[in-house]
Amino acid sequence: MWRDVAIRQVNPALALAVASFLAAAMGGCQDSAPTDPARDIVPPAASTLVLGATTTTSVALTWSAPGDDGLLGTSAAYDLRYATQPVLTSNWDAATRVEGEPVPGIAGTVESCDVTGLTIGTTYHFALRTRDEADNWSALSDALAAATVAAPDTTAPAAVSELVAAATTTVSITIAWTAPGDDGSTGTAAAYDLRRAAQPITAENWDAAVSVATVPVPAVSGTVQTCQVAGLGRRAPTTSPCGRATRPGTGQGCRRSSRRPPTRSPRACSWTYLPVRSAWGVPPTKRAATRSRRNTWSR
Numbered sequence: 478m479w480r481d482v483a484i485r486q487v488n489p490a491l492a493l494a495v496a497s498f499l500a501a502a503m504g505g506c507q508d509s510a511p512t513d514p515a516r517d518i519v520p521p522a523a524s525t526l527v528l529g530a531t532t533t534t535s536v537a538l539t540w541s542a543p544g545d546d547g548l549l550g551t552s553a554a555y556d557l558r559y560a561t562q563p564v565l566t567s568n569w570d571a572a573t574r575v576e577g578e579p580v581p582g583i584a585g586t587v588e589s590c591d592v593t594g595l596t597i598g599t600t601y602h603f604a605l606r607t608r609d610e611a612d613n614w615s616a617l618s619d620a621l622a623a624a625t626v627a628a629p630d631t632t633a634p635a636a637v638s639e640l641v642a643a644a645t646t647t648v649s650i651t652i653a654w655t656a657p658g659d660d661g662s663t664g665t666a667a668a669y670d671l672r673r674a675a676q677p678i679t680a681e682n683w684d685a686a687v688s689v690a691t692v693p694v695p696a697v698s699g700t701v702q703t704c705q706v707a708g709l710g711r712r713a714p715t716t717s718p719c720g721r722a723t724r725p726g727t728g729q730g731c732r733r734s735s736r737r738p739p740t741r742s743p744r745a746c747s748w749t750y751l752p753v754r755s756a757w758g759v760p761p762t763k764r765a766a767t768r769s770r771r772n773t774w775s776r
C-alpha cells in the first residue's frame with residue numbers, strides 16, 4: 478500500500494512539470510507578430526526620383542517615402558548618391574554620397590533634397606537606396622540623369638572682316654568671307670545677318686537695309702563661305718539737258734555731242750553695299766555680323 482501511495486504522489490508532480498514545459502513552449506508560438514528586429518527580412522520598397530529645379534551648381538530631387546516593410550511603416554535612413562556616369566549596384570561604392578539627406582517620413586511622404594557643390598554645365602546621374610531598422614536595404618531607385626545649368630555665354634563671334642565680291646553679273650553679286658567662330662574664332666556660330674543697300678550701311682541705317690534671305694548657315698570657324706545676292710538690277714545712267722548720257726555727278730554729257738557716249742559696265746553703274754552682322758550690336762560698314770548660339774552679335 479505504501480508503494481501505491483508513493484506512485485500516486487510522484488505522478489502528479491511529473492505531470493505538472495510536463496504540463497508547465499509544454500505551456501511555456503506553446504506560449505512562445507502564440508505571439509501575434511515577432512518583436513525582434515533581427516527577424517525582419519522585408520526591405521523597404523524602391524523609390525522613384527523626380528527632378529526639380531537646377532542651377533549652375535545644384536540639382537533638387539524629390540521622391541515619395543517608402544515604408545519599413547515595402548510600402549508600410551517608416552524606414553530608418555536614406556542613402557542618396559551621384560556620379561558622372563550611371564550609378565549601378567556594381568559601382569555604388571564609388572559614387573559620391575550626398576550629405577544632408579532627410580530623415581525618412583511615414584510611407585507616402587514627399588521627401589526632397591538639394592544636391593549642391595556640383596560643377597557648372599555637367600550631367601550627373603543619381604540613385605537612392607532606403608534602409609529599415611533591421612538593416613534591410615531596398616533595391617536601387619530608377620535611374621535619373623540631370624545637368625547643371627551652363628555658364629552664360631558672354632563671348633561673341635569674331636567680326637567678319639574679309640567680305641569680298643567673288644563674282645558679279647548684271648543682277649547679282651556673289652560675296653565670300655571666312656566663317657568666324659561661336660566664341661571669337663573658336664567653334665561654330667549660330668546665324669548670319671547679311672544686309673544690302675544702295676548706299677553705305679552704317680550703324681545708324683542698319684535697320685533700314687534689306688536683309689538677304691539666302692544667307693547660308695554658319696560653318697565651322699575658318700571655312701570659306703559664299704552667298705549670291707540676286708535681284709539687284711542696274712542703275713540707269715543720268716542724262717544731260719541735251720539728252721546724252723553723263724558721267725554720274727559731273728553733268729558733262731553735252732560736251733560729247735559729236736561722240737558716242739561711253740558705255741558703262743554694270744559694275745560702274747550699280748553700287749551695292751553688303752555688310753554682314755556677326756555678333757554684338759551693329760557692325761561698321763562693309764563688315765560681316767554673325768550671331769552666336771546664345772544671341773550675342775559680333776561687333
